[in-house]
Amino acid sequence: MIAEKMTMRDAFIEEVCRRMASDPALVFLSADLGSPKLDTLRSDYPDRFINVGIAEQNLVNVAAGYALEGFTVYAYAIAPFLVMRAYEQIRNNLSLLSHTHRVNVNLVGVGSGLSYDVSGPTHHGVEDISLMRLLPKMTVFSPSDWVLAERFVDYTIDVRSPKYLRFDGKPTVNLYDRNAVIDLHSGFSTLAEGSGVCIVSTGYMTHTALRAAEKISQSGIRIGVVDVFLIKPLPEQALYDVLRKYRSVITVEEAFVGKGGLDTLVANILAAGGSDIRLSRMGFGDSYVFTMGVRERLHELNGLGEKQITEEVFRMLAKG
């Protein structure tokens, strides 16, 4: 596999731009957020790109209006602003309206987790998984790399209902092979198989989880790593069938623990299966992160570092 560093947004937007050439129904709206590949898109398709200004509420409402007229709409903004400033617009004009009308709006939020590390808590996206999976008929896509992001363009065109795409703000190396067959509807991938303990992670944390698993393998122990990229709709039984082979599951996410994120999703799946699998949840406690520092350091200070994940794996293994 060729490993290359790229931002999810650039991989995604470049592919959208390619599709715009043959699909006149695609329009791209931004709340004044850019990217290098977006510069190409807006110069190639000035009549199908609109910067609505720093106005997330109107971004979503205008997107809904376009979608009601049959367009496939991309609405692009910084993740926490998009999700939380415009939450009622998303609820009423996307989620609720899609019960009676076709509303293909793809909310593209950039800055999941702590990707805007030193910008501080206003820019951290730690609530979006919980908030967006709450909404009926909303698809929630949380890729761990740019290959998944690029592939998801097909899904945005084929599945004609509202979606939230949570993209990392920083370039990341790909975990998936660009030439591989990936079924996005499957919702998750088993990136490592093992026994005893399985880490379930989403987004950026899958990179950290894989590093922890690699380190642990040096002790001759192989653990499982499952990357959940489609938070909703997630084929829950299929995930349960993978997890039931393990004694313990550890969820790892850049989100608050116990508040409806990935951990809650996995806990519900385990409970529904009636399993006695032990569950450990790793994420942020009931507090925002103010400390300055690079992302890995902030993770470490908040119990989400590679070292702490490794320790937690050994703790769970010790329980047998």
Add this chain to the structure above:
Amino acid sequence: MTDHERNQLTGFLRDKARWVRSETLKIHRIAQETRIASSLSAVEIFVALFYGNIVAHDPKNPRWEGRDRLIISKGHGSISFYPILADLGYFDKQELFRVCKEGSFLGGIPDPLIPGYESVNGSLGHGLGVSCGMAAALKRKNREETVFALIGDGELYEGSVWEAIMFGGEHRLDNLIAIIDNNGACMLDYCKNVLDLDPIDQKFSAFRWQARTVDGHDLAKLHTALLDLKNDRSGRPKVLIANTVKGKGVPALEGDPLSHIRNIPPDRIDAAIRGLK
């Protein structure tokens, strides 16, 4: 249109407005949850739009592509639109006797399940932005239809409305007409006592809209203004400020700053209907 034809049309519209008020009061009798005062101020606006042939539409095909779009952002205040939709054939008139009852699709606040409603309307401040998106999309498709957005004056307190006003002016959406049911009151008081909105027309003009003010109960003037605005495609979105009276037609409501939350008890509905002019 000759003077004679215009007089005939106005007489016809007046008859319809009286009938719509009467039917709206009958709905309120069985569905006391409905916002009667806010629905009565908008009667002439709906009547002019639909019986005055301003809005192109097809009751047999509510999503006909050639229809003019009407977004009713002040959804709570559009119970008076129910009898019009039934009368025009969007659904059976018997449905009007089931408003808010189990199994009915006609609620105290209309939702997009109702044929003839285009969007979600229960929360204020959303409709103008959605209308802007529709109007921009229609232009993109090179279509000629008009988008009408009915909003309340109290709704102008919502910041998202001003995001949409900025957008509409910038993008020269001359296929968009905002109609403000300027009944002067929100829930707890007259708007002038809360945050005075005047002058509304100058605020829109400053954002590059064409603004026009009209007596929202004068059907002849209202009809003419709507027709003029619909035909005007001079590069600016248009706003029609329709000065109305909240609770129009029912003396017990007119002039009451709290009319928004007043009900007319079921046993007084007949008297209210008899009192309609």
